[in-house]
Amino acid sequence: MQLFETVKEMGHEQVLFCHSKDPDITAIIAIHDTSLGPAMGATRLFPYVSEEAALKDVLRLSRGMTYKAACANIPVGGGKAVIIANPQEKTDGLFEAYGRFVESLQGRFITGQDVNVTPQDVRKIRRQTSYVVGTSEKSGGPAPITAQGVLLGMKAAVKFKLGSQELNGLKVAVQGLGNVGSNLCQYLYEQGAELYVTDVRSERTEQMERLYNARVVAPDEIYALDVDVFSPCAMGGILNSSNIPLIKAPIIAGAANNQLENEQLHSQVLTSMGILYCPDYVINGGGLINVYNEMIGYDEVKAFKQLHNIYDTLLEIFGIAQKQEITTFAASQRLAEERISKAKLKAIAA
Numbered sequence: 256m257q258l259f260e261t262v263k264e265m266g267h268e269q270v271l272f273c274h275s276k277d278p279d280i281t282a283i284i285a286i287h288d289t290s291l292g293p294a295m296g297a298t299r300l301f302p303y304v305s306e307e308a309a310l311k312d313v314l315r316l317s318r319g320m321t322y323k324a325a326c327a328n329i330p331v332g333g334g335k336a337v338i339i340a341n342p343q344e345k346t347d348g349l350f351e352a353y354g355r356f357v358e359s360l361q362g363r364f365i366t367g368q369d370v371n372v373t374p375q376d377v378r379k380i381r382r383q384t385s386y387v388v389g390t391s392e393k394s395g396g397p398a399p400i401t402a403q404g405v406l407l408g409m410k411a412a413v414k415f416k417l418g419s420q421e422l423n424g425l426k427v428a429v430q431g432l433g434n435v436g437s438n439l440c441q442y443l444y445e446q447g448a449e450l451y452v453t454d455v456r457s458e459r460t461e462q463m464e465r466l467y468n469a470r471v472v473a474p475d476e477i478y479a480l481d482v483d484v485f486s487p488c489a490m491g492g493i494l495n496s497s498n499i500p501l502i503k504a505p506i507i508a509g510a511a512n513n514q515l516e517n518e519q520l521h522s523q524v525l526t527s528m529g530i531l532y533c534p535d536y537v538i539n540g541g542g543l544i545n546v547y548n549e550m551i552g553y554d555e556v557k558a559f560k561q562l563h564n565i566y567d568t569l570l571e572i573f574g575i576a577q578k579q580e581i582t583t584f585a586a587s588q589r590l591a592e593e594r595i596s597k598a599k600l601k602a603i604a605a
């Protein structure tokens with residue numbers, strides 16, 4: 256990867272490569288855009304197969320956060336961080352050392368919990384820096400509200416595609432039953448949806464089967480199910496040229512960040528197949544909305560009002576895409592870029 260060429264093209268302001276010897280830690284913090292406010296984005300811990308894979312992930316995730324904030328109308332910028340490590344090897348020292356790197360940015364980057372990082376881990380990061388969110392008992396952590404946002408987005412998509420926002424009796428396939436996916440299963444069950452689930456961890460699938468009468472399928476069987484909605488809630492890059500042709504669901508509405516392996520190509524393929532794709536950074540904005548509200552002084556009513564915008568924003572995006580004959584991904588990008596430009600102009604004028 257040509258690093259400077261890539262960051263210029265993607266629009267990043269700063270990429271910080273973090274290393275300490277004792278404890279041994281390797282992490283990357285990417286700040287995409289701070290023109291609307293400090294960069295917010297959670298920290299992911301993952302045993303990446305290569306440094307390039309970690310870098311690619313953090314660059315895409317941080318850019319997605321800029322668009323996510325704009326679509327959610329939240330005055331913050333986009334950032335994200337990845338710690339390259341095995342989840343089995345997490346230590347207090349690792350999170351404390353990472354916290355010192357976050358502190359060194361003096362509030363340009365504010366972080367929280369993503370894949371393989373728990374609220375308890377975030378408390379360890381907080382020992383070294385105050386620039387963390389998602390530890391408040393008051394707001395309940397970002398995952399349940401992210402799942403609520405996905406549910407709202409799914410209702411918008413079902414209304415647009417099938418004519419009614421009713422989820423009762425619809426078949427929904429959920430991939431990934433972690434913090435977000437398991438909450439989503441609960442809400443879908445409460446709405447009367449029929450659940451099909453998969454995870455690489457059998458204890459998670461067993462729990463969903465027991466609690467919500469979900470039908471369990473193998474990880475590679477989830478794509479081809481004859482369902483109404485496919486909800487990817489595991490890792491990114493899971494919609495690619497080999498599995499998209501298998502998808503029968505007319506709607507894709509899930510929480511995972513960076514679902515499309517190749518955004519331009521795969522959003523086009525989905526559109527040509529008549530599949531309505533909910534852009535990930537719009538439908539999964541609930542976590543950001545939650546931690547932002549936590550940062551400014553948590554007010555549940557205000558947070559839920561902002562969360563409900565996900566429904567309207569998605570309907571607006573679907574409308575733009577239909578009218579302009581573009582993909583929903585391109586429509587969301589347009590909407591976000593317009594909002595960012597307007598906010599920048601307003602800031603200059605003030």
Ligand SMILES: NC(=O)C1=CN([C@@H]2O[C@H](COP(=O)(O)OP(=O)(O)OC[C@H]3O[C@@H](n4cnc5c(N)ncnc54)[C@H](O)[C@@H]3O)[C@@H](O)[C@H]2O)C=CC1
Pocket residue numbers: 368369370371397398399401430431432433434435436453454455456459474488489490491510511512539540542543
């Ligand atoms: N936690 C939050 O509030 C937010 C999360 N997201 C995104 O949503 C996704 C899920 O986040 P969390 O639930 O917090 O993560 P998590 O780590 O708690 O859950 C992910 C689950 O996916 C499973 N999984 C991994 N690979 C799989 C595969 N190939 N097939 C089936 N299952 C697989 C894992 O075993 C795990 O149970 C991530 O992409 C994250 O970036 C986005 C916005 C906010």
Ligand SMILES: O=C(O)CCC(=O)C(=O)O
Pocket residue numbers: 295296297298323365366367368369388389397512539540542543546
């Ligand atoms: O939890 C956070 O810090 C912000 C939310 C986030 O990172 C995400 O939506 O991916």
